[in-house]
Amino acid sequence: MYHLMKGLYLYATSKEEYSILLLGLDNAGKTTLLEQIKAIFSASLHPNLKTVPTVGQNVSTITLPDLYLKIWDVGGQHSLRGLWQSYYASCHAIVFVIDSSDVGDADLAKLAEIRPDEEVDGRLQECRMVLEDVLQNEDTEGVPLLVLANKQDREDCVEVVRIKEGLVRKVFEGEKGGSVRDSRVLPCSALTGTGVKEAVDWLCSRVKWNKEARPPVMR
Numbered sequence: 001m002y003h004l005m006k007g008l009y010l011y012a013t014s015k016e017e018y019s020i021l022l023l024g025l026d027n028a029g030k031t032t033l034l035e036q037i038k039a040i041f042s043a044s045l046h047p048n049l050k051t052v053p054t055v056g057q058n059v060s061t062i063t064l065p066d067l068y069l070k071i072w073d074v075g076g077q078h079s080l081r082g083l084w085q086s087y088y089a090s091c092h093a094i095v096f097v098i099d100s101s102d103v104g105d106a107d108l109a110k111l112a113e114i115r116p117d118e119e120v121d122g123r124l125q126e127c128r129m130v131l132e133d134v135l136q137n138e139d140t141e142g143v144p145l146l147v148l149a150n151k152q153d154r155e156d157c158v159e160v161v162r163i164k165e166g167l168v169r170k171v172f173e174g175e176k177g178g179s180v181r182d183s184r185v186l187p188c189s190a191l192t193g194t195g196v197k198e199a200v201d202w203l204c205s206r207v208k209w210n211k212e213a214r215p216p217v218m219r
């Protein structure tokens, strides 16, 4: 009887937990974003915005009224990207963070015109190849994708619509865009917190929507 009651109690008080994976090139702002999310969703906390390049991973769980989000922030340096794939099978959504001030204006216009198989140089092409690589992996099939055009507070940033048209749409239209999935491109500033709540809201709605394909863990 005790075990039955305990089981019922645990069932009634448990919540769904979804894992969110933060990806993107080095210096994109993933760790800053994680710090900002932690601060926004636990009111008493001040964000620690003095980040250092991540070697390995940071993980934090935030508690929302109806679910937990377990957020994994991994290092984006070239040598660390090989580790990303070990997170794919267990994540419920991917956030791909882009530094909107590290995408030359001219390059972006050029990217909108190039064919998917054409070679271009630079950070933007690196971003595109890395995103394609993530989407092509069979373990990310059908996983909702949020692309965040970060650092929108900087004067030299590229507008979100240009990132959407020039980069993300090209990736999805190309052969390497992977399977059909829920996706969205949103502007944000991890540093000031602008757009961060909207990003988390989108993630919550999409992981719930996709829960039959990727069931949550009960906690």
Ligand SMILES: Nc1nc2c(ncn2[C@@H]2O[C@H](COP(=O)(O)OP(=O)(O)OP(=O)(O)O)[C@@H](O)[C@H]2O)c(=O)[nH]1
Residues within 6 Å of the ligand: 024, 025, 026, 027, 028, 029, 030, 031, 032, 033, 049, 051, 052, 053, 054, 055, 074, 075, 076, 077, 150, 151, 152, 153, 154, 188, 189, 190, 191, 192
């Ligand atoms: N202006 C501005 N700077 C930002 C923003 N987000 C991050 N930064 C800065 O960008 C730099 C890199 O931020 P991180 O969060 O450490 O970047 P990361 O993606 O975690 O980098 P890795 O751990 O190397 O993969 C830091 O100096 C941050 O303060 C933003 O929204 N606006």
Ligand SMILES: [Mg+2]
Residues within 6 Å of the ligand: 030, 031, 032, 051, 052, 053, 054, 073, 074, 075, 076
């Ligand atoms: Mg980091």
